[in-house]
Structures are given as structure tokens and as C-alpha cells.
Amino acid sequence: MRQVAHIFRKEFTAYFISPIAYIVISIFLLVTGWFFFATFFLFNQASLRTFYALLPIIFAFVIPAITMRLISEELNVGSDEILLTMPVTVRDVILGKFFASVAMIVAMLIPTFAYPLTVSVMGQLDWGPVIGGYFGAVLLGAAFSAVGLFASALTRNQIIAFIIGLAICFALTLIDKLLYFLPRSLLGVFAYLGADLHFQNIAKGIIDSRDILYFVSVCFVGLYGAFLALQAKH
Amino acid sequence: MIQVENLTKYYHTLCAVDQVNFEIQKGEILGLLGPNGAGxxxxxxxxxxxxxxxxxNIRVKGLSIDKHILExxxxxxxxxxxxxxxxxxxxxxxLNYVAAIRQINGDKKIARIRRLADLCGINEVMHRPIGDLSKGYKQRVGLAHAMMDDPEVxxxxxxxxxxxxNQIVEIRKIIKEIGKEKTIILSTHILSEAEATCDRIVIISQGKIVADGSADNLKQSTGGKNIMNLSVQNADYKTVHETLAGIKGIDEVTCISETSSMLKVSLSYASTADLRPEVYRKIKNTDWILLEFHQETQSLENIFRELTKEN
Incomplete structure (x- = not known):
């Protein structure tokens, strides 16, 4: 576990050494801030519902951009050869990078605390769904990070890694909106696969073990896929 | 120290390394030689x-690589x-990151980084991004990385x-310096480098070992030839040929150049023989003026070319 911590620290600081973190955080805040406050005064409700409604689709774009370099850059430069010949395992590498990406998402979410604080000044804000929403956002971010990490382990080209990650995250977000086109017998399965549905449940303030289990499962599948993809390269 | 047993590697259907066996003793500097793509x-x-x-399988200090990879x-x-x-x-x-991964902490870490910076000559670039460094400095940082934990191999x-x-000479000097205490395996396709730095040379061609031994052993065992170059005055090629071709063991006497002032010839004979005393005695009995007398063994380049061409 100590090796995971060293890799985590290195990857997390790497985000802030290069301009990536600043660009991603700025774009994220700009987009969420704009869409949230553009309609906030029209609805005239003291809630973060519009912010949470948009979050999965914004995450589907932003998180693959955060994770795309994590492994594919190593493969491209060849530094994986240096990393994996030190006393670390593939598992340490994957977990270290995954936690770094989740920490980056948390760092990205922290400035958005300004939204509930502003809203609470203007009206009676119910803090239950707000806290649930942030908890759900971290779970959703972790799940998409695992998917992004898997995409990054597939290729040495960061743009391809981004597109694969985006496609999977996008599909997971929208799958429960496309049930109309699916045969009735598969509806249950596909509805359960949708990330948005599970996130919105948590964002309502209802912490259901099924929703948590869903995000944990996506994380596990993504990370295991990344583990297999990286191991297959050796 | 290291035993390599029937090591084979396939990339899909391409066999890159084919049943390779060798051993490396403690404290040895082994050079792995071969053309590009040899494995x-x-x-x-x-x-x-x-x-x-x-x-x-590969065993390092008796540990098998399948089971004890981390060790x-x-x-x-x-x-x-x-x-x-x-x-x-x-x-x-x-280097700080590498030290942390290798579990070197606290004062020991700083002392180790300082020692490596001195040894590899990277003190002046310690606070520059690696991407901005010249290739030579990157190589030195890589060397410092490799030596972080004072590894046995x-x-x-x-x-x-x-x-x-200049950088080549410096890196070689560092390798020689480290090689006094450590077991080193280095790969190269520069033969003079292997000859200058390694105790033992293993030549690989198309994934197979084609020669294994010290540079001198390789030169002898491949049935190489000694060449003696002579420059003389006051003699013509015909007389020189008649005089020296008669010495037992001389295979060939070839004229390299003949001018009015000097004649250059080369004699070839088996690398196992040393015919210098015989040749000298013969020349002493003549009135030739001897300007040059120099024996060279078959170069490693020739052996390398022969061995890697055959395969």
C-alpha cells in the first residue's frame, strides 16, 4: 500500500505541475456555473437540482480528459519500463493512478461548494440532498475515472484514450434515456446500467446500497480491465 | 549470481529470443552484443x-523470477x-520519487541522492525539468535512477x-567505476565498447547465443588469424616474399604497397601461433632496414560479422 501512496502523490502533483489541472478545473467551473445560474433565478428554488442534473454529462466529458494521460503517456514515452522494473506491481500502479484521478475530481468539486453556500444565503436550502449529491458525485467520478483509466491502458495515443473513455462514459450516462429503443425483456438490465439514474437517486439524498454497489462495481470492472490491459502489454 | 535457463520469448509468432542459456558470476561485467533486432x-x-x-526461467541469487519478482x-x-x-x-x-518507491527515507535519502549526483555528475541540473536536459544528462539521470538502491546487479x-x-567516455568511466563492486550486464552494438568495458562478451544473433567468452577467448576460439605488418627499406617484394614465406606457419605474404623508398607487406598466420621471434631472426640476417614491425590479432569486428552473418 505504501507504493500506491507514492504513485498517488506523484500523479496528483503531476496534475498541478502541468497546466492540465488548472484548465480542466476552469472549464468545469465555467460550464457548471453557467448552466446552473443561467436557470437558477427562473426556477426560483433553493436547490442544486439543475447542477446535479448536468453533472453526469459534464463528467462524461471532463473525466476522460483527466484520465487520458495516466497510462497512455507512460506507454508512449516508454516510462512504464522504468516504473514497472522498480519494486512495484501493476496493481500498485493502477490503484495509485486511480486514487490520484479521484483526488483530482474532489479538488475540482471543492470550488463548487460556492454554489450551495450562495443558494443557502438566498433561501432555505435542504442540506441533505446537497451532501448526498456530493457523495454521489465522488462515486460517479470514481466510476468514470476507472473507465477512463481502462481506456488509457488500451492505447499509447492520448486522444484515442480520451475518445474511448468519452464513448463509454457517455453511453453509461445516456443508456437509461435510450430504453425506448430496446426490447422489453432487456429494459431492467439496461435501466440498471445507467449511471445517471443511480447518481440522481443519491443526489435526492437517498443512500441506497444498490446505487453504491453499482458505482463500486463499475470501479472494479474498469480497474480490473485496466489491470488486464496493462499486464497484457508485458 | 544470475542463471538464465532456456529463456524464450515470442511476440505473437515471431521468436525474439530462442532458448537462451547463460550464467553471470558476481562482480562480472557482461556485455550483450548483437546486431539490431537480435534480441x-x-x-x-x-x-x-x-x-x-x-x-x-531466470534465477537471481537463487530466486526464481516467476515467484519472487518483487524481491x-x-x-x-x-x-x-x-x-x-x-x-x-x-x-x-x-530521484526523490524513485528513492521513495525504493523505500529509502529521511536523511539516508538525501545523502544517497547527493552521492549519486556527484557520481553521475548531475549536480548542476538537479533543479531542471528532465525534458529540458540533453541526451547525455538524461542518460546520467537514468543511471542515477538505476543505482538509487545501491543494487547488486x-x-x-x-x-x-x-x-x-566525450559523453561516451564519461559514461564508460562511470560504468567502470561502478563495475569494481557490482555485477553489470550491458547491451551494446558498439564492439570497441564491449571490448573496453566488459569482462565477458555474449554475442546474440536472431535470438540465439552464437558466442560466449572473454574478448581474447573469442578471438582465439573462432580460428582467427594474426596479421603482422612490416615496413622495410632496401628490399623488394620478391626477395621479402622468398625470405619470409619459407618460415613454418606463415600462410600468406601480401604486398600492401611498394615504393622506391619503402615496401609494406603483411604476413598472416594462425592466431594461436606467435611467429614474431622467427620473423625477426630472418630479417636480422638480411641488410634490410626495418621501419615497422607490428602484430595485430583479428579484430572483434570480424568475429562479430562472421558470427552474425552465419546465422
């Missing part, structure tokens, strides 16, 4: 645990070809490739 890098990558062998990685220091390091990290931060993949002659 040197693949062999080293398997030795360091980066690639998994298709079959065969072996702790014993080994590895510098991959062209030192692929993290370009956006500062040299100091990078150092594996260096083409440590001098792409460097300028």
Missing part, C-alpha cells in the same frame, strides 16, 4: 521483470534504452547510444 533488449527486459518469458526487482537496477523518464518532473523530484541497455564521444 538483446528483449532479453534484458525479461531479466528485469518487465516482460514475462514465453518459456524458460528480484529490489536487487536489480535498470536503465532502459534512451532513458525514458518523466519529462515534466525536475531531476531532484524524480545493474542492467544497462545501450548506455552510450546516441551520446557524443
Amino acid at each position: 538483446k533488449t528483449t532479453t534484458l527486459r525479461m531479466l528485469t521483470g518487465y516482460l514475462r518469458p514465453s518459456s524458460g 528480484i526487482k529490489k536487487i536489480l537496477g535498470y536503465l532502459p534504452e534512451s532513458a525514458p523518464l518523466y519529462h515534466d518532473m525536475l531531476v531532484f523530484d524524480y 545493474l542492467v544497462l541497455d545501450e548506455p552510450t547510444s546516441g551520446l557524443d564521444p
Whole structure:
């Protein structure tokens, strides 16, 4: 576990050494801030519902951009050869990078605390769904990070890694909106696969073990896929 | 120290390393030689645990690489070809990270980084991003990375490739310095480098070992020839040929150049024989003026070319 911590620290600081973190955080805040406050005064409700409604689709774009370099850059430069010949395992590498990406998402979410604080000044804000929403956002971010990490382990080209990650995250977000086109017998399965549905449940303030289990499962599948993809390269 | 047994690696259907066997003793500097694509890098990558062998086994200090990969990685220091390091990290931060991964902490860590910076001559670039460094400095940082944990075995993949002659000399000096205490395996396709730095040379061609031994042994065992170059005055080629061709063991007397002032000839004979006393005695009995008398053995280049062409 100590090796995971060293890799985590290195990857997390790497985000802030290069301009990536600043660009991603700025774009994220700009987009969420704009869409949230553009309609906030029209609805005239003291809630973060519009912010949470948009979050999965914004995450589907932003998180693959955060994770795309994590492994594919190593493969491209060849530094994986240096990393994996030190006393670390593939598992340490994957977990270290995954936690770094989740920490980056948390760092990205922290400035958005300004939204509930502003809203609470203007009206009676119910803090239950707000806290649930942030908890759900971290779970959703972790799940998409695992998917992004898997995409990054597939290729040495960061743009391809981004597109694969985006496609999977996008599909997971929208799958429960496309049930109309699916045969009735598969509806249950596909509805359960949708990330948005599970996130919105948590964002309502209802912490259901099924929703948590869903995000944990996506994380596990993504990370295991990344583990297999990286191991297959050796 | 290291035993490699029937090591084989396939990339899909291409056999990159084919049933390779060798042993490395403690304190030995072993040079892995071969043309491009011979399987040197693949062999080293398997030795360091980066690639998994298709079959065969590697033992380091009696530990098998299948079961004790982490322990072996702790014993080994590895510098991959062209030192692929993290370009956006500062040299100091990078070495700090490597020390942390290798579980070197506290005062020991700082002392170790200082010692390596002195040894590899990277003091003046410690606070520069790795991406901004010249190739020579990157290679030195890579070398410092490989030696961080004071490993018992150092594996260096083409440590001098792409460097300028001054940098080559410096890196070789560092390798020689470390080699006094450590077991070193280095791959190269520069023969003079192997001859200058290595105790033993293993030549690989198309994934197979074609020769194994010290540079001198290789020269002798491949049935090489000694060549003696002579420059004389006051003699013509015909007389020289008649006089020297009669010595027992001389295979050939060839005229290299003949001018009015000087005649240059070369004599060839088996590398196992030393005919210098005989030749000298013959010349002493004549009235030739001897200007040059020099014996050279068959160069490693020729042996290398022969062995790698045959396969």
C-alpha cells in the first residue's frame, strides 16, 4: 500500500505541475456555473437540482480528459519500463493512478461548494440532498475515472484514450434515456446500467446500497480491465 | 549470481529470443552484443521483470523470477534504452520519487541522492525539468535512477547510444567505476565498447547465443588469424616474399604497397601461433632496414560479422 501512496502523490502533483489541472478545473467551473445560474433565478428554488442534473454529462466529458494521460503517456514515452522494473506491481500502479484521478475530481468539486453556500444565503436550502449529491458525485467520478483509466491502458495515443473513455462514459450516462429503443425483456438490465439514474437517486439524498454497489462495481470492472490491459502489454 | 535457463520469448509468432542459456558470476561485467533486432533488449527486459518469458526461467541469487519478482526487482537496477523518464518532473523530484518507491527515507535519502549526483555528475541540473536536459544528462539521470538502491546487479541497455564521444567516455568511466563492486550486464552494438568495458562478451544473433567468452577467448576460439605488418627499406617484394614465406606457419605474404623508398607487406598466420621471434631472426640476417614491425590479432569486428552473418 505504501507504493500506491507514492504513485498517488506523484500523479496528483503531476496534475498541478502541468497546466492540465488548472484548465480542466476552469472549464468545469465555467460550464457548471453557467448552466446552473443561467436557470437558477427562473426556477426560483433553493436547490442544486439543475447542477446535479448536468453533472453526469459534464463528467462524461471532463473525466476522460483527466484520465487520458495516466497510462497512455507512460506507454508512449516508454516510462512504464522504468516504473514497472522498480519494486512495484501493476496493481500498485493502477490503484495509485486511480486514487490520484479521484483526488483530482474532489479538488475540482471543492470550488463548487460556492454554489450551495450562495443558494443557502438566498433561501432555505435542504442540506441533505446537497451532501448526498456530493457523495454521489465522488462515486460517479470514481466510476468514470476507472473507465477512463481502462481506456488509457488500451492505447499509447492520448486522444484515442480520451475518445474511448468519452464513448463509454457517455453511453453509461445516456443508456437509461435510450430504453425506448430496446426490447422489453432487456429494459431492467439496461435501466440498471445507467449511471445517471443511480447518481440522481443519491443526489435526492437517498443512500441506497444498490446505487453504491453499482458505482463500486463499475470501479472494479474498469480497474480490473485496466489491470488486464496493462499486464497484457508485458 | 544470475542463471538464465532456456529463456524464450515470442511476440505473437515471431521468436525474439530462442532458448537462451547463460550464467553471470558476481562482480562480472557482461556485455550483450548483437546486431539490431537480435534480441538483446528483449532479453534484458525479461531479466528485469518487465516482460514475462514465453518459456524458460531466470534465477537471481537463487530466486526464481516467476515467484519472487518483487524481491528480484529490489536487487536489480535498470536503465532502459534512451532513458525514458518523466519529462515534466525536475531531476531532484524524480530521484526523490524513485528513492521513495525504493523505500529509502529521511536523511539516508538525501545523502544517497547527493552521492549519486556527484557520481553521475548531475549536480548542476538537479533543479531542471528532465525534458529540458540533453541526451547525455538524461542518460546520467537514468543511471542515477538505476543505482538509487545501491543494487547488486545493474542492467544497462545501450548506455552510450546516441551520446557524443566525450559523453561516451564519461559514461564508460562511470560504468567502470561502478563495475569494481557490482555485477553489470550491458547491451551494446558498439564492439570497441564491449571490448573496453566488459569482462565477458555474449554475442546474440536472431535470438540465439552464437558466442560466449572473454574478448581474447573469442578471438582465439573462432580460428582467427594474426596479421603482422612490416615496413622495410632496401628490399623488394620478391626477395621479402622468398625470405619470409619459407618460415613454418606463415600462410600468406601480401604486398600492401611498394615504393622506391619503402615496401609494406603483411604476413598472416594462425592466431594461436606467435611467429614474431622467427620473423625477426630472418630479417636480422638480411641488410634490410626495418621501419615497422607490428602484430595485430583479428579484430572483434570480424568475429562479430562472421558470427552474425552465419546465422
